[in-house]
Amino acid sequence: MSEPHDPQDGTRRLPTTGAEQQEAPSGDVLEAERDADGPASEPDAGPERSGGRARRFRSGRRIPSALAALVLLGAAGLLLYDIAAVRADHPAMQWRRTLADELATRRIDDVWVLAGSAAAAAIGLWLLLLALTAGLRSLLPMRREHAGVRAALDREAAALVLRDRAVEVAGVQSVRVKVRRRKAAVSAVSHFRELDEVRDDLDTALRSGIEELGLAKPPRPSVRVRRPKKG
Numbered sequence: 001m002s003e004p005h006d007p008q009d010g011t012r013r014l015p016t017t018g019a020e021q022q023e024a025p026s027g028d029v030l031e032a033e034r035d036a037d038g039p040a041s042e043p044d045a046g047p048e049r050s051g052g053r054a055r056r057f058r059s060g061r062r063i064p065s066a067l068a069a070l071v072l073l074g075a076a077g078l079l080l081y082d083i084a085a086v087r088a089d090h091p092a093m094q095w096r097r098t099l100a101d102e103l104a105t106r107r108i109d110d111v112w113v114l115a116g117s118a119a120a121a122a123i124g125l126w127l128l129l130l131a132l133t134a135g136l137r138s139l140l141p142m143r144r145e146h147a148g149v150r151a152a153l154d155r156e157a158a159a160l161v162l163r164d165r166a167v168e169v170a171g172v173q174s175v176r177v178k179v180r181r182r183k184a185a186v187s188a189v190s191h192f193r194e195l196d197e198v199r200d201d202l203d204t205a206l207r208s209g210i211e212e213l214g215l216a217k218p219p220r221p222s223v224r225v226r227r228p229k230k231g
Contacts, residue, residue, distance in 0.1 A: 057152055059135030068127065140181070141216045155179045158213055162186070165209040171198040173228060184210060184219040189228050199225045 082093045106113055139152035159177040166175040166186060171193035178185045186206060190198045206221040 056134045056141055057136045057139050057150075061130050061135065064127070064130055137181070140179070140213075140219075142214045143216050153213060153215065158215075159184075161213065162206055162209050165205045166202055169198060169201045169205055172202070179219055181217070182219055184221045185224075186221060187224045188226075190225050191228055195225045195227070199223050 079096075082096055086092050136152075138155050140155060140158060142151040142153055144150065159179045162179065162184060163175055163177045166172060166177065166188060169188075171190045173189045173191040175186060175188040184206065186202065188198070188202060202223045202225065203221060206223065210218045210221060
């Protein structure tokens, strides 16, 4: 049943449901794990609608592009120089004569021909992969609240924030956090309290921390709690 609405108050109070007040049961276990997937892990679409879709940042790939350009420039320059020398009645370079003889005498199923073809195909596929993929996997796009502003959060920084949230939970002795694009894996060690209780508190703290990060696609928390090793 909803609360009465004050006409002088500009805010509206929504009723709470019973599902929001349920508590997770606890038990006597030596290890507890949860791969949570609920409404809190869904991205907030409101800011994205106002500022546009938050896309991944694309790497400039300056080093691979520079290396490929230098190799092609050197090979083209050397070939053009040799062609110009032949046109000027000078003998062709030894490497070109040797290459022409090898290509004319070797069979297609020769080991060196197959190895060279495989190497050229691998380099071509690598360049295509670099051209088609976004790169910069360490950057997590944040929600766009303004059309002209794009922001990202480093994975290590996000993991550090979630780790600080996790160590504040009572019963947590140590914790490791690894943030990926779709999942935030948390492995904690608890030296007192029931493991289910620690896990539930960790899950609540991590969901709140992930929401405050402001990511466009919040990662889904996966919590694993265990006892410290004896000895």
